[in-house]
Amino acid sequence: MSxxxxxxxxxxxxxxxxxxxxxxxxxxxEEVAERGTVILMFSGMMHQLNLVGGKIWALxxxxxxESAIVDLIAAEFEASREELAGDVNxxxxxxxxRGWLRHDG
Amino acid sequence: xxDNFTDLFSAPLTINWTLSFRCNFVCSHCYSRDEVCEExxxxxxxxxxxxxxxxxxxxxxxxxGEPLIRSDLYEIARYATKKGLNVSMNSNGWLLDAxxxxxxxxxGFRSVGISIDSAEAALHxxxxxxxxxxxxxxxxxxxxxxxxxxxxxxSVISRINYRHFRELLELARTHGVKQVYLHNFKCSGRGFRxxxxxxxxxxxxxxxYLEALKxxxxxxxxxxxxxxxxxxxxxxxxxxxxxxxxxxxxxxxxLRPNGDLTPCGFIPxxxxxxxxxxxxxxxxxxxxxxxxRHKEAKGKCNGCGAFEQCLGGCTARAFxxxxxxxxxxxxxxx
Numbered sequence: 001m002s003x004x005x006x007x008x009x010x011x012x013x014x015x016x017x018x019x020x021x022x023x024x025x026x027x028x029x030e031e032v033a034e035r036g037t038v039i040l041m042f043s044g045m046m047h048q049l050n051l052v053g054g055k056i057w058a059l060x061x062x063x064x065x066e067s068a069i070v071d072l073i074a075a076e077f078e079a080s081r082e083e084l085a086g087d088v089n090x091x092x093x094x095x096x097x098r099g100w101l102r103h104d105g
Numbered sequence: 106x107x108d109n110f111t112d113l114f115s116a117p118l119t120i121n122w123t124l125s126f127r128c129n130f131v132c133s134h135c136y137s138r139d140e141v142c143e144e145x146x147x148x149x150x151x152x153x154x155x156x157x158x159x160x161x162x163x164x165x166x167x168x169x170g171e172p173l174i175r176s177d178l179y180e181i182a183r184y185a186t187k188k189g190l191n192v193s194m195n196s197n198g199w200l201l202d203a204x205x206x207x208x209x210x211x212x213g214f215r216s217v218g219i220s221i222d223s224a225e226a227a228l229h230x231x232x233x234x235x236x237x238x239x240x241x242x243x244x245x246x247x248x249x250x251x252x253x254x255x256x257x258x259x260s261v262i263s264r265i266n267y268r269h270f271r272e273l274l275e276l277a278r279t280h281g282v283k284q285v286y287l288h289n290f291k292c293s294g295r296g297f298r299x300x301x302x303x304x305x306x307x308x309x310x311x312x313x314y315l316e317a318l319k320x321x322x323x324x325x326x327x328x329x330x331x332x333x334x335x336x337x338x339x340x341x342x343x344x345x346x347x348x349x350x351x352x353x354x355x356x357x358x359x360l361r362p363n364g365d366l367t368p369c370g371f372i373p374x375x376x377x378x379x380x381x382x383x384x385x386x387x388x389x390x391x392x393x394x395x396x397x398r399h400k401e402a403k404g405k406c407n408g409c410g411a412f413e414q415c416l417g418g419c420t421a422r423a424f425x426x427x428x429x430x431x432x433x434x435x436x437x438x439x
Contacts, residue, residue: 011163011191015115017389041118041163044328046347 158188167194186213198245206252224272335418338411350416371421
């Protein structure tokens with residue numbers, strides 16, 4: 001099992017009021033992919049993650065592998081595992097390549 | 106992701122925290138030297154840390170006054186670090202010996218900035234009205250480095266140093282400093298009283314920034330920061346700040362020694378008190394912060410093509426000289 005852990009040099013925060021707004025927009029059927037809910041600060045730059053990206057990021061606390069994260073995201077967004085697995089894999093691969101995440105264990 | 110960052114934030118990213126206005130120096134440009142304010146107990150400071158941690162404010166920077174005047178600085182910093190905050194501070198360096206540097210390291214300081222106004226010892230000492238202060242400031246940089254604390258250097262640009270900022274960078278280089286802040290002059294407190302003697306003319310500011318930006322672009326080993334919104338109106342200026350205009354009240358707030366919050370240290374308007382008021386209400390609904398976040402062009406800003414980028418420049422300077430947030434920054438050269 002390869003656990004996923006965030007780069008400890010990255011300072012990050014879930015913007016809670018914004019997250020709530022985005023969840024409500026999602027429930028209304030609006031497009032929210034371009035709306036940030038989590039901010040990341042690293043090397044003097046700021047980045048945003050959208051709702052699903054932010055949830056994945058928050059789950060990468062060193063206690064879960066990719067498969068467990070897919071299960072939790074699928075349950076939270078009431079989507080099938082098969083539907084999500086590819087996107088989650090692609091997102092995590094990107095963050096690993098950027099050095100924002102690493103495998104632990 | 107193309108969201109507007111300003112609309113996103115649920116709390117400031119940085120709290121600039123003045124634990125005390127007391128200082129062992131009497132600098133000519135100081136915004137706070139003549140301020141008097143009740144100071145809170147260590148326990149109350151820890152309560153403030155609790156609020157900041159709950160609101161997930163990531164960065165706290167202790168300033169002053171001189172932060173090391175408070176003997177409980179280390180305890181507060183240690184508590185803040187334990188709560189997940191990233192702690193830094195600015196100091197004049199006088200009290201920062203090897204032992205203090207070690208204590209700063211142990212209490213979790215991520216970085217410490219030392220104020221140095223001139224690479225010429227006599228000029229720095231004269232400006233700070235403290236013989237020997239240059240030597241101790243430079244020694245503080247070395248003590249911090251030996252203790253493993255990241256150092257930065259802060260210099261307020263004024264008539265005494267604006268032609269000699271390269272020497273300041275060289276001094277930083279010699280002492281292993283990787284980041285230098287060339288702060289713009291603020292006409293607050295003693296800085297307001299002494300502005301005729303110390304402040305540059307708008308044309309001089311423009312010439313300084315053109316030159317300093319050139320040096321910044323040519324310099325790889327030291328990060329040079331300006332943090333002056335008026336710079337956005339320079340032709341060819343291409344940096345993309347997180348917010349346009351002043352960052353005060355949008356990215357940061359200032360805490361006074363009694364827990365009162367102001368938009369920044371240079372704007373003496375109290376938004377509320379962090380220990381007695383609801384933080385979210387202050388952050389989202391304060392009429393002062395709302396006005397700062399939604400400035401309207403007045404005076405020569407009206408119709409100026411640069412307004413969209415600079416939003417009238419430094420709100421604190423406009424307020425200090427006119428009493429109105431929306432008047433043009435007096436440093437503006439346009």
